[in-house]
Amino acid sequence: MRKNASQGEKEEERMGKRLAEIAQWVQGTLRGDPERCIRGVAGIEDAGEEDITFLAAPRYLSQLATSRAAAVIVPPGVSVDRDAIEVSNPYLAFARLLELFYPPEPLRPQISERAYVAPSARLGQGIVCYPFVYIDEGAEIGDGVVLYPGVFIGRGVKIGPRTVLYPNVSVYPGVRIGADVIIHSGAVIGADGFGFTRDEQGEHYRIPQVGTVQIEDRVEIGANVCIDRATLKSTIIRRGTKIDNLVHIAHNVEVGAHSLLLAQVGIAGSVRVGEGVTLAGQVGVLDHVTIGDQAVIIAQSGVAKDVPPRAVLTGSPAIDHRHWRRVQSCIPRLPDLVARLRHLEQRIAALEKGEERP
Structure with a gap:
C-alpha cells in the first residue's frame, strides 16, 4: 500500500x-x-x-x-x-x-479573499498574503514575500523578494525594504520622526517629516521596534544588521552593515552608526553622535560624544571599558577612604592648633 x-x-x-x-x-x-x-x-x-x-x-x-x-x-x-x-x-x-x-514548514502561496489589495498594487509570484492584510495603492511586493494577518503596507511601499512580515507590522507610505528581510510582530517602520520647534507663541510646532526609511537586504527587525522616517532624506538600516525587540531608531539615523542592536536600545536623531557595531541592551545614544566601525557599547551605557572605531565603552556617560573597570573597583572602598580622609583632616586640624605632636 x-x-x-x-x-x-x-x-x-x-x-x-x-x-x-x-x-x-x-x-x-x-x-x-x-x-x-x-x-x-x-x-x-x-x-x-x-x-x-x-x-x-x-x-x-x-x-x-x-x-x-x-x-x-x-x-x-x-x-x-x-x-x-x-x-x-x-x-x-x-x-x-x-x-x-528542523526546516520551516513550507507555506502554500495564496492571497486571502479577506486581504485588501489596491488595484494599482503590484504583487510578485509565490506570495503568501493572509487575511486582514492591507496593501495600499502603488505598493510593490516581490516574489515569495510572506505577509501575516494584520500587516499594513502603505502607499508606494516597495518590498524585496522573500521578505517576511509577521502579524501586525505597519509599514508607512514610501518605505523601501530589501530582500530576505524579517520583521517581527508589532514593528512600525516609517512613522514620523519626533521633530518640533517653537512658534511665536512658544508652543510646539510640528516639523513635517517628508523623508522615508530604507531597509537593506538580510536585515532582521525584532518585535515592537520603531524606526522613524527621516525629515527630508532617509533613515537607513544597512545590509545584514540585526535589531532586537523594543529598539527605537529616530529620524535621519544611519546604521551600518552587520551591526547588532540589542533590546531597548534608543538612538536619537541623525546618529551615524558604523559597520559591525554592537550596542548592548538599553544603550542610549545622543543625537548627532558618530560611532566608529566595530565599536562595542556595553549594556546600559549612555553615549554623549563621538566614539572611535573598535572602542569598547561602558557607563553613563560612556568611557573606556578598562578605565570604567578601575573606577568600579574603587567604588566599594569609598566609605573606608572617606572615613580615613576625615580622620586625617581631624589630625591635621589638631596639629594646626598645637594639640597633637606630629
Missing part, C-alpha cells in the same frame, strides 16, 4: 540523519562512525542517546563527561570520548544543524 505524505515524513523523522551526512552539511571532519544515526539536536545537558550536541569551547569539556549525547561537534584539536565532527566554528555548525533537523 502506498504511504501518504504525512506517514512518510514521520518515518523519515524516525530514521534521522547519518553522521556522514551531518558532517558534510556542516562542512566538518568526521571522527567516528559515519553510519551512526542521529535523530535530534540538543544542548550538552539535555542531549539524549540519539542526539548530537556541540562544544562551543574546551572549558565545557567537564559538562560533556556526564552528557548522554551520541556525538558532539567540537573545535579543532579537542579530543572527546565519543563520535565527533570537528569544525572551525561549533556554534555556527550548531545553527546549521538546527536548519537541517
